[in-house]
Amino acid sequence: MTRVLAVSSVFPPHRHPQSEITAALARFLPPGSDTALLHRVHASARVEARHLALPLDRYGPGNDFGTTNALFVEAALDLGARALELALAGAGMTADAVDLVMSTTVTGLATPSLEARLAGRAGLRPDVKRVPLFGLGCAAGAAGTGHVHDHLTGHPEHAAVLLSTELCSLTLQSADTSMAALVAGALFGDGAGALLAVGRGHPLYATAAGPTVVASRSRLYPGTGHLLGWDIGHWGFRMVLGRELPDLMRLHVAEEVEAFLAAHDLKPADVDAWICHPGGPRLLDVLADALALPDSAFAVSRRSLAAVGNLSSASVLHILGSVQEAGPPPPGSVGLMLAFGPGFASELVLLRW
Structure with a gap:
C-alpha cells in the first residue's frame, strides 16, 4: 500500500478571465478567420479563468519553437520548485528525504530533464532516483500516481514525489484555425502540481490522513492512436483532437472503469470521491451518463475546469488537493482517479481513505 502525504498545486502569476483570453486569441487569428466560431467554442468550454505562463500580450505570431521552449524550461523550473516545496512543507518533510522523483510534462522539452535541473535547486539528494515521463499527456497525472505506487510497493521504506508541470499556453499555434486548435485554446491553462507519497514501511505512513493507493490500471485502445496527441514540427506542438x-x-472507457471497480468488488455507485480529469465539459457529461452517475459526481472536476482550465497531467493533482482541502472523506471512503490521454489510453487509480 502507498500513502499520499500531501498534494500541491501552483500557478503562474498571469491570471485572466476567459473573456480576455478569447478577445486576445481573436486578435491573433489570420485575416479572414471565423472569429464568431472562436467565440462560440470559448463560450461552450465552461472555463471562467485561467493562469498563463506569459503576459497575455506576449502570445501570438512571432515566437519560434526554440524561443518558446526556452521560456517553457524557465517557467517550468520555477513552478516545479514551488510545487515541490509546498508538498514537502505540507508533509513536514525535507527534500533530502525523497528517494524517487518522477516528473511529467507534455508541453515542452528539456534535456537534462526538469527534475534533473531541479534537483540541486530543490535540495534533492544526488542519488535520488529519477524517472522523467513525456508523451502520456493528460493521463500522466494518474499514470504517474500508479507508477509511484508500483515503486513504493517494491520499496516500502521510500518516499516518492510525482511532479507535474504543464504550460499548455506555450503550445499555442496562432495561425492554426482548425477545430482542434480552437478547442485547445478554449480549454487549457498553465500550472504545476506535486504529489508526495510513502510506502507502508515509512515512519510517516501511519500518521498521515491522506488516502492510500490500492491499485492502478493502464489501458490502451488499439486503433485509436490518431485521435489525440501532438503533431510536432518546426512550428512546435500542434493539437490533434479527434471528434x-x-x-x-x-x-470503452466507461466499460473499463466498471471492470476495474468490479475487480475490487465495487460499482460506480460505491465511489465516494471521483478525481476525474476534466478533459472538457462534453467528455465529463458523456462519462457521467455512461456510468449512470449523478451530476454531483464530477462536481469537483467541473469546478477545477472553471477555475483554472484543463491543466493536462496536473489537473488530477489539483482535483485531489481540492478534495483533501474540503475535508478528507470519512475513513473507509472509496476514491477513483481517472484520466485519459494519447494512445488513446485511460489510467485508473483506486484510492481509499
Whole structure:
C-alpha cells in the first residue's frame, strides 16, 4: 500500500478571465478567420479563468519553437520548485528525504530533464532516483500516481514525489484555425502540481490522513492512436483532437472503469470521491451518463475546469488537493482517479481513505 502525504498545486502569476483570453486569441487569428466560431467554442468550454505562463500580450505570431521552449524550461523550473516545496512543507518533510522523483510534462522539452535541473535547486539528494515521463499527456497525472505506487510497493521504506508541470499556453499555434486548435485554446491553462507519497514501511505512513493507493490500471485502445496527441514540427506542438473521442469514452472507457471497480468488488455507485480529469465539459457529461452517475459526481472536476482550465497531467493533482482541502472523506471512503490521454489510453487509480 502507498500513502499520499500531501498534494500541491501552483500557478503562474498571469491570471485572466476567459473573456480576455478569447478577445486576445481573436486578435491573433489570420485575416479572414471565423472569429464568431472562436467565440462560440470559448463560450461552450465552461472555463471562467485561467493562469498563463506569459503576459497575455506576449502570445501570438512571432515566437519560434526554440524561443518558446526556452521560456517553457524557465517557467517550468520555477513552478516545479514551488510545487515541490509546498508538498514537502505540507508533509513536514525535507527534500533530502525523497528517494524517487518522477516528473511529467507534455508541453515542452528539456534535456537534462526538469527534475534533473531541479534537483540541486530543490535540495534533492544526488542519488535520488529519477524517472522523467513525456508523451502520456493528460493521463500522466494518474499514470504517474500508479507508477509511484508500483515503486513504493517494491520499496516500502521510500518516499516518492510525482511532479507535474504543464504550460499548455506555450503550445499555442496562432495561425492554426482548425477545430482542434480552437478547442485547445478554449480549454487549457498553465500550472504545476506535486504529489508526495510513502510506502507502508515509512515512519510517516501511519500518521498521515491522506488516502492510500490500492491499485492502478493502464489501458490502451488499439486503433485509436490518431485521435489525440501532438503533431510536432518546426512550428512546435500542434493539437490533434479527434471528434470520435466522446463516443470512445462512452463505448470503452466507461466499460473499463466498471471492470476495474468490479475487480475490487465495487460499482460506480460505491465511489465516494471521483478525481476525474476534466478533459472538457462534453467528455465529463458523456462519462457521467455512461456510468449512470449523478451530476454531483464530477462536481469537483467541473469546478477545477472553471477555475483554472484543463491543466493536462496536473489537473488530477489539483482535483485531489481540492478534495483533501474540503475535508478528507470519512475513513473507509472509496476514491477513483481517472484520466485519459494519447494512445488513446485511460489510467485508473483506486484510492481509499
